[in-house]
Amino acid sequence: MNLKTLAENLGLSQTTVSRALNGYPEVSEATRQRVQDAAVRFNYRPNSRAKGLATGRSMVVAQIVPGSSEHEMVNPIFGDFVGGATEALARFGYDMMITRVLEDDQDKIYRELHARGAVDGVILQGPSVEDARIPLLNDIGMPYIVHGRSTGMTAPYSWVDVNNRRSFRRATQFLTDLGHRRIGLINGLEYMDFAHRRRQGYCEALEAVGVAEDPALLCSADMTEGYGYRETRRMLALDNPPTAILSASMLSAIGIRRAIQDCGLVMGRDVSVITHDDDLSYLRNGEDIPIFTATRSSVRAAGAILAEQLISLIAEPDHAPIQHMLEAELVVGASTGPAPRRT
């Protein structure tokens, strides 16, 4: 069923039917009612492509996920983010498209996406420090919003980010307040902006108590379970091992927990661990480990916020750049946490 046959069935012109369906005011209420009823009855849906061709808009937003041959990893919270964004977009009539772009042909793909008119705007994931995609998108002139920021970027750009630096400063400070001085940081890849900022926050907090950073307590890589495991074992085998560990992800935290256990130590007694975590409910009672809440629901919410901001950028082409900071929650268990066992 298309507009034409619907109009014929109603004995009206395509114009009138189109207007009635799209809420134009110059249609009589009686006609509109009649048209809407018929549309429902015939299960009519306007063809997206035809509509897009006529209006010049695709009503599609792409989510661009960087990928390289070395770092195939997809963040496990990706699904939650997409879920939140998809729902928000759907409320405004937008569809969501996923594009995975390999590092080498970024330029090509972005320009193509725009030239093809396939999307009205994009969400940029996983920005690196001085991310080249930002000036590229500015150049192309396609609406976009960055999930995260890009240190060193001079050009203005729109972003929504979690305050990673502050989060890690607070988490580290939480540990130094308890007396910890040997604190390990199992960080993500530090060319990624979020990891870069986390490290900054960590270093600031150490500096505040006059502790110099120790390279042996720092590491940076793809945040896998095995990575968390290996680095934790390595650190715990040091002559002067850490009394606390800061983990950058849920996944590496699994490895950290196993490593601690395999060393015959008890987490929360021998080694404090602060990590991003999800389901807090079972940790609230008598648990002495503070956790960052990068919960599924907060990630979903972030997805929705980005989607909404992007839509406003699409609607108003010369909207001022959006800068939206989200604060992560630091949840601390009931007990105060352990004193460091070794100093």
Next chain:
Amino acid sequence: MNLKTLAENLGLSQTTVSRALNGYPEVSEATRQRVQDAAVRFNYRPNSRAKGLATGRSMVVAQIVPGSSEHEMVNPIFGDFVGGATEALARFGYDMMITRVLEDDQDKIYRELHARGAVDGVILQGPSVEDARIPLLNDIGMPYIVHGRSTGMTAPYSWVDVNNRRSFRRATQFLTDLGHRRIGLINGLEYMDFAHRRRQGYCEALEAVGVAEDPALLCSADMTEGYGYRETRRMLALDNPPTAILSASMLSAIGIRRAIQDCGLVMGRDVSVITHDDDLSYLRNGEDIPIFTATRSSVRAAGAILAEQLISLIAEPDHAPIQHMLEAELVVGASTGPAPRRT
């Protein structure tokens, strides 16, 4: 830059330019070369919507993710699956769209997706036992492929699935061979087909050694970390606790590990655990816990397989239903595993 202006620039008709670009044989090589060069020079890309309108195909495949208000969870491997599918689709010129559909308005959304002509086919995620979406899609007549199967479905349908029943039968048998008789199953929601099949496999293996299933050792829910934790603690507090636990997910496995630790027990000595897991590299040496490999790379591969199968269904409308079974690997650590401590 559109076809018209490109053609004008070349002093050719749109027809010829279109043919040259789309590889039609009736164009002279010289012309084709000239056209292709110009296309590159002007950075010309055909408009997706116009092309779609003209050809009647959208070159878009949707991935439909079920969601309900109760079960907001998105599987953490979702991102990997999407990554694999997206790349495979891109090789064939398809884009990937994500649609999250809430339970109540499934019918509406699927019909709309089809009527709008927004997509050429869909990938169905998370089928339940007797999933109503399958007959619906058959009825609508849209090409689709199910990731998983649907027990009780009489109508023929295309699917790609992991052999969950066999995997869990083998895993359980692995434990019974070691002498375990009290084996807990921390399962996903059993209206989901994969969880249903896993339970079947588990029960079959128990039956083979004459053990009746004990409701106290079975549970079924959304596979969160907290769920794994709570159920493990509950089971370990039984008068006759399990000596081994089978976990259905990476996430719940985290909770299981913590619970075992919190009970003052050692995993792999006091309690054996078999779980789906990701990064095996650090578990291979001296590890006494067998694991299923639902690795990131195998999930990516599955995504690619589904995408390719769907494309062949789209290309050949009356292709026979596809039935493609994937076997999960069972990796066993170097040591043979513990004997049960309590029987």
Next chain:
DNA sequence: TTGAAAGCGCTACCAG
């Protein structure tokens, strides 16, 4: 308040 008609950018049929 309604309708006719001209596109949107492309493909594909039919002539030449």
Next chain:
DNA sequence: CTGGTAGCGCTTTCAA
């Protein structure tokens, strides 16, 4: 081998 032209299904002037 090349070109004219009629759509694909919709929106959007411009007239009535």
